[in-house]
Amino acid sequence: VDSEDTQYTDILLACTRHLLEDLKDSANPKPLLNWLESRWQELKDLALTELAFDGLSVEAKISQYGKLTANLRAVPTLRQQIRQKINPHTVTLLKALNQFITEAKQNLPAGCTKLAVIADNLDRIVPVIQESNQTNHEEIFLDRSEQLTGLKCHIIYTVPISMLYSKRANDLREIYGDAQVLPMIMVRTKEGNLYQPGFNKVKEVISKRVGQFAPTRSLETDIFESPEALERLCLMSGGHVRNLLLLIQTAIARTETLPISLRAVQRSITDARDTYRRTVQDGQWSVLADVYRSKQIHNNDQYRQLLFNRCLLEYQYFDDEGERQCWYDVHPLIKGIREFKDAYAQLDSQQ
Known part of the structure; x- marks a missing residue:
C-alpha cells in the first residue's frame, strides 16, 4: 500500500x-x-x-x-x-x-x-x-x-x-485484543551504557543478512574495515532494524570494494541525520530534549507524532519481578544535531 x-x-x-x-x-x-x-x-x-x-x-x-x-x-x-x-x-x-x-x-x-x-x-x-x-x-x-x-x-x-x-x-x-508492541532492540541501557546482549543481536541481524551473500567472510574485518565501524553503525541505528538496514544500504552505496570503511559508515550516518533534522519541527526540539532527560513521554499529539516519525524510540524490559517496563529515548541520530544540543543545553541550564 x-x-x-x-x-x-x-x-x-x-x-x-x-x-x-x-x-x-x-x-x-x-x-x-x-x-x-x-x-x-x-x-x-x-x-x-x-x-x-x-x-x-x-x-x-x-x-x-x-x-x-x-x-x-x-x-x-x-x-x-x-x-x-x-x-x-x-x-x-x-x-x-x-x-x-x-x-x-x-x-x-x-x-x-x-x-x-x-x-x-x-x-x-x-x-x-x-x-x-x-x-x-x-x-x-x-x-x-x-x-x-x-x-x-x-x-x-x-x-x-x-x-x-x-x-x-x-x-x-x-x-x-492486546496489541503486541515490537520495541527497539536495546543497544544501550536507560543510563546510556552499552547493552551487550542487545548489541550482539543487532550484529546478528547484520551477520544473517550478509551471510546470504558472503557466508565465509568476517563481519568485523572483511565486511567492515574495523570493529569500530561496525559498532558505530549498530549504535546509531538505535536498535531500529529498518534504520539499521538503511544505514548499511547507504554505506554500501558509498563503497566500491569491501570492506566498508569507517568513512563510508560516517557518511551514511550523516545523510540519515540530515533527514531527521528536516523531520523535526521547530517546536519539537525541546520536547525531544525533555524525553532525553526523563526517558518518559506525555500522551499527547506532539509525542505521538514523534513516535510515529521514529524520532522517539520505545524500549522495553522485564524487571526482577517480571513486570514489563517501558522507557523512551531520542533516536541516536538526533543527538548529534545542533538544534537538539542547543535545546538540551537550555533545558539543562534551567535545572
Missing part, C-alpha cells in the same frame, strides 16, 4: 491479490474470479487493458486482477476511481474471498495446519485528519474493523504506534 494515501479498500484488494496468487493451486479461485468478471466492464479501463475477461485462462484472469491492484498503488490518478468502483462491493468481495479461503484451508501443503495473513507496513500510513475530524487511522482500523476482522483465517495487522497512545487505544484493544 501507499503510506501517503491508503484506505481500507486498498488493504482488502492487496490481501485478495496475495491470497489469490499464493493459494490458486490450493482452492478453486472461481468465487473471486466470478466477482471480478461481474464488474469487469466498469473496471477494465482502470486495469489499463482491452482484454475480454470471459475469454481468458484462469492464470490470465488472475494476472488481470493483479494489474488492477498494481494500478491502485502505482497510478495515483486512477486510485480514487478504482476505490469508487470497488467500495460499494467490498462486502461481496469479502464473501467471495472467504469462500476461497475456506476451501484453501482444507488443502494446505503437507505439514501446514492453519492459514495466516500478515498485512505489513500499515504502521507507515501517514495520519491525515479527515472532514469528519477523525484520522484516516481511525477510519481504517476502527470504522472498518468489522471487515478487517472478517477474514476467515488468522491475520496480523501492523498498526501505527501513535494509535496505541491515542484516545482510541481501548477501542482498538476491544476489537483486536
